[in-house]
Amino acid sequence: MNGLKQEQAGRCWPEEASRVPLWVYSDPSVYADEMERIFYGDHWSYVALEAEIPEVGDYKTTFIGERSVIVVRTGDDEIAVHENRCAHRGARFCREKFGKAKEFACPYHQWVYSLEGELQAVPFQRGVRRKGGMPESFDLKDNGLNRLRVQCENGIIWATFSQETPDFKEYLGERMYAHYQRVYDGRPLKVLGYNRQHIPANWKMMMENIKDSYHPGLLHVFFSTFGLFRADQESATELDDTGRHGILISRKGEQELNDVSGSIRSFDGDLELSDTRLIEYEHEWSTPQTVGMITVFPSAILQQQVNSLSTRQIIPKGAGGFDFVWTHFGYADDDEEMTQRRLLQANLFGPAGIVSAEDGEVIEYCQEGATGNASQNAMIEMGGHEIECTDYMITETAIRGMYAYYKKIMGF
Amino acid sequence: MNGLKQEQAGRCWPEEASRVPLWVYSDPSVYADEMERIFYGDHWSYVALEAEIPEVGDYKTTFIGERSVIVVRTGDDEIAVHENRCAHRGARFCREKFGKAKEFACPYHQWVYSLEGELQAVPFQRGVRRKGGMPESFDLKDNGLNRLRVQCENGIIWATFSQETPDFKEYLGERMYAHYQRVYDGRPLKVLGYNRQHIPANWKMMMENIKDSYHPGLLHVFFSTFGLFRADQESATELDDTGRHGILISRKGEQELNDVSGSIRSFDGDLELSDTRLIEYEHEWSTPQTVGMITVFPSAILQQQVNSLSTRQIIPKGAGGFDFVWTHFGYADDDEEMTQRRLLQANLFGPAGIVSAEDGEVIEYCQEGATGNASQNAMIEMGGHEIECTDYMITETAIRGMYAYYKKIMGF
Amino acid sequence: MNGLKQEQAGRCWPEEASRVPLWVYSDPSVYADEMERIFYGDHWSYVALEAEIPEVGDYKTTFIGERSVIVVRTGDDEIAVHENRCAHRGARFCREKFGKAKEFACPYHQWVYSLEGELQAVPFQRGVRRKGGMPESFDLKDNGLNRLRVQCENGIIWATFSQETPDFKEYLGERMYAHYQRVYDGRPLKVLGYNRQHIPANWKMMMENIKDSYHPGLLHVFFSTFGLFRADQESATELDDTGRHGILISRKGEQELNDVSGSIRSFDGDLELSDTRLIEYEHEWSTPQTVGMITVFPSAILQQQVNSLSTRQIIPKGAGGFDFVWTHFGYADDDEEMTQRRLLQANLFGPAGIVSAEDGEVIEYCQEGATGNASQNAMIEMGGHEIECTDYMITETAIRGMYAYYKKIMGF
């Protein structure tokens, strides 16, 4: 959309540095444009863990933007991703979250597709007893499912609608890809389970939240008090060269009163856990970081918090809300004790997470704050106006990075 | 709307033959336009059976498009249809689905209308003790209810907002009217009861579904298996000359494996009913057809399936959904056995119908498939590209007919 | 919006006198414009009774239009009203309806505001151990909460977003202010409790309803029968000079059949109360009126009905609905008997009020009647076409007054 049209729509990107106009969170036409330019554009979206569909014919349905897709292990043990939309009259035919299939049949008229998405049969294609049927020009080969490009990277399956999206490694950038390989090092993963929540806030607010290294040690009493994430700890915020992806890194400290923790209102020196298993970290990776939160624009969050591992997927549902899908996992060779540790630490995360429930709540507060205030701005100048990698957490640099990229691809 | 505006709105009717653009199912401005051009335009809408309001003063409320209307038997034993909207400040004053009245009073200020819709009294029209009241210019005669044109045809009451809509017989066309007279032959009808369901799909999808002679023998296992509707049976699809109305005709076969049934995935030779009363047809009309499904554009479906008779009315509720009202009936002189038969066969229909529940479900799938894909098309080329009457069911000709007409009146 | 744009949007104000076009009730762009021009424009909105926040630090949250605001008694025992939106990333941070605070802290990053709305502290404003923090240019003083103008008038707190809104007394006009001072005479008030209801009708319909002196003696059987409000009683309808504010005045009569009551369909001479305490009036003000219903445009209704006192606040929620908040109160020095009387008479009001429930219902009927009929008009010509103060109730003059003003400020 060009500048003139933007202005007609009453939308102006603020001139002031490090500001986000609040209309990006609620305008339905901006949202519709995001679907096209971002979710169906030149970006990779998280769709599954390979471990979720271990055998040929195993499939999973999920969403990219508002489009339903099927992720399936095909006959030659490869991964395919198809749009879940019948070539005939467009039915979203596959209704199960997970399943095993030899082929896909749309129930309406039983057009049958192979696992590879090819249309294999149209009932009565040649009519019945010489009457009816599809025209001569109709070719099964031209009417398969819309097949997306797929890339599997050390256990995660990524998909894109676009032919232009660069190779995933290049997409992520070298710096981010190195971080990616820390948890996703090629070892087989094991799914521990799912959590799903609908958050009544614009999808970008969740990306901001995870890129926001300034908030965890302030909002989350459990983090600040028990030193899971606090400003006096070793930490870093890194971005890829485009600014769209990022990682927050931190290393667990203690529940100690010092110059930093003393200045945090939410720090509670007296808070004591009856059972400390919730926050006990067991060293398991090469580097000592206890937090590594990667954001892969536009819709994936890759969580390492203590020993709790999960992917979090954003599924936008209109400008004002998104579904948030958590897939908790471990390594296939985890022993019972490590599995139990991950399961207990999961208490901190998800919709009932002692920590994460707070993130869903505060971004709802922000969405509400944007209501009736489309002409106001959010301020993202903590740490200055630069977009850069930092070795500290008191910064909103990663948010600035995302919006610099966003502004560009959206044409604002 | 002219072509230029259409393009500005990003709407283009596909050049390819036998395609429906998916934006017709979800665009709110298309929907608003449909209300004006179709539902409030030169078309007849189903509003009631005469049997529902047998006595003077009996009334029923229902909808045409989004407007509430009152269908009432007036003092001279005629049928009138009024918009349910007070001439004063517009209250939808009549709140009962069915009732008996001598007159209609709006509760807000008790303006009173006769059964014929004439404004009879305005409280304090001349003020009180010489103060207040309506201006001299106000005339009761100019402020009646908005009265629609009405036509009763062999038991069904049709109404239209427009003065231009042709006589119902002409509207239906000779061919369709002949079919209409088969079930609606002038014998008095008897209401057996109602079913109501809200289907989250565009209203046109239900019209397509009923016009779609290709699907019943594939989607509905009960139809294909027990031969209630299957491609090897005698059948026909007919349209009126405009293409907007249609009928599917078929004749019950058996649960036999043959060249056709053998090629239907949903045919189940082993399926056996514990109680066959559900599907036993008793001959009762002049012609042997066991299925006669008439669509009267835009909102009525007249069902004969085995001995089960119903009218089905479409009440659009936004682009993404509609209420679907089933009125089951028999003939006033049905004996107990026939009534019981109709009541048992009703198990196949309605929101819990072993057959019809599936239709509501699959069109929901289609509506979902249209989400996020406004620029894609549905394909309706089964049976070729012609719009014509056929003596077979493997065709989407009646759907093509409807959209040819739709495209024209919508100006696309 | 200029005339040309109006027409493009298909909106035309009717040429006929005393008509309201139905699109004012449902068009979302009209609604958005109303928020800016009316609710955030040069108008005073009701926000609280002083008695609700008696002590320093006591606060209440409420809404003006769609914006949440905090009403707080500040350190110097004054009243301040702030927008409930954090200056940082816009969180609607205050989540309690009522509370007591020394300061306000946004939970997301714990920015702290004084009761006066000044930003007092930004955690790690200067970074941590020389890293991060806000840029030099950032000044706490520039980043307080958005503080509204406030005016307290004899117990009620009014607020406005605009600097241009005239002083409250001038805003109300001399005539209305005199009426205002009858109940709000400076005596301290005592809150008795709250009722809240969501009414699915456009916010203006509630203003119309209260300004409509024609309806109470017709719609409300309790009013017409027991003479609480009936056309044969002494009454008056007054407006301010702009037409936007109004008052209905009336004086209780008896359950007597006369020339007027005999012509009211809802009058029921036989209706007898088992317990008459519901409607027994005890004289308590200087003038004998038993009804005084003041509308303060755009969102406040000040009720005296018999001895029942309440404020009613309109909180718009989209074009099709609003929240309606009732604050019942008495005087601080009421004796137990008077309090009990007010509590019993409250049975007539609120969402379960024998009288008021009917108002919520009928304006829902009107909202429904406006659906699908944007090009139709409501008629408001009872009492003629003049906008004037009258000494009778059979008139819609106060509604005409409001729409004359509305049309002007909306630029229609």
Added chain:
Amino acid sequence: MMTETDPVSEAILRFYHRYDAALDDRLLDEWPNFFADDGLYRITTRENWDGGYPLSTVLCEGVGMMRDRAVAIQTSMTYTPRAYRRFQSGTLVLDRSGIEVETRSNFLVLETLPDRQSQVAYCGVSYDRIRLDGPDMRFSKRVCVLDTEMISNSLIYPI
């Protein structure tokens, strides 16, 4: 741990179920008959209850006021026809003193409006006193405290 509570008899539950059935069937003339002559009926909200505000959404002091309201609902009031469906759970006997028991119960009322799907209309807790003497049980007090502070337009029938 929360104070011990007394057993809840089948007869008490049956009394509640008959009350709910009568109201679900909209037998409003029956409604006052479930109360002692000087019985108190109130609906209020958690906001008023917790805040100590005396206001009620519905207040009937004695069966006379209940009868007046029942008559108004049935003969004079204007409202869209609707069905309420009542559910009760968690009934506890909090106290048993002489001829009365004091109970608390959770209630849920579903509302069905024409052409609409059924929806949660009200939920909350009722604090009641039931008089056991006489041939039938009767409420001497029933106070329904709504969680549902924001009423969907109008509350017509008693709970």
Added chain:
Amino acid sequence: MMTETDPVSEAILRFYHRYDAALDDRLLDEWPNFFADDGLYRITTRENWDGGYPLSTVLCEGVGMMRDRAVAIQTSMTYTPRAYRRFQSGTLVLDRSGIEVETRSNFLVLETLPDRQSQVAYCGVSYDRIRLDGPDMRFSKRVCVLDTEMISNSLIYPI
């Protein structure tokens, strides 16, 4: 005051709870086993019930028809997978004649569709006859009258 009612035994409630549990678990093959061989099962709406219309939304005369429907639901019908969760309240014994009791109960069914929040699907009242002879209780009749006249798309499982 509403006609006196008989006590409701724990065994009757347990019968209902087992019925609900079996259906909540989608053990549709078990469903007909809760009925006498000539048992009648109906779902209808308040509109049909009050209006005296004989139409049912679901009608099974005898367990054969129940089995046919159970098979159709489990093997042939096309619908989005879903969970129903059943709640019952207000059970009253209206009559007790020889080997049968006649009851009424309120029911509430919550539906959970994929990626959706749970929602009220149906509520209403059931009028049942339960046969007490034989080793197990059995319904000789179960008529579910829905308040919910406007069904959210399709009603798949029995209530």
Added chain:
Amino acid sequence: MMTETDPVSEAILRFYHRYDAALDDRLLDEWPNFFADDGLYRITTRENWDGGYPLSTVLCEGVGMMRDRAVAIQTSMTYTPRAYRRFQSGTLVLDRSGIEVETRSNFLVLETLPDRQSQVAYCGVSYDRIRLDGPDMRFSKRVCVLDTEMISNSLIYPI
């Protein structure tokens, strides 16, 4: 037909009702007192339960973890204030072995947020073990399996 079940005593129902009342009243300090010291509390979803995934939405091994969560909810966590209202139906005793009974029950939780109408928040089935020895009953295990896989933002209070 579903396996026979044992009678459900009034005392067991009363235990559940006291549990629900304590939580409805947000007496979170009371919550762990309804559990044996080594009691297990879990909330999970039907998806995880049926799929055999061990993940919980809430997992407390022993009352210590319950206390920690109760403290967090009451003193440290940030969330919009809300009311939960609990309903239970269909309680069955599945097994009775020595000092414990094993039960299943349907639960429904309604949530009321400020300025919003009450809505269905969660429903599902709980599989519990209740220890009967000692002066009070205690849960040795309570596993709440949510039908409601899609949580409306956050789940704050226990069920």
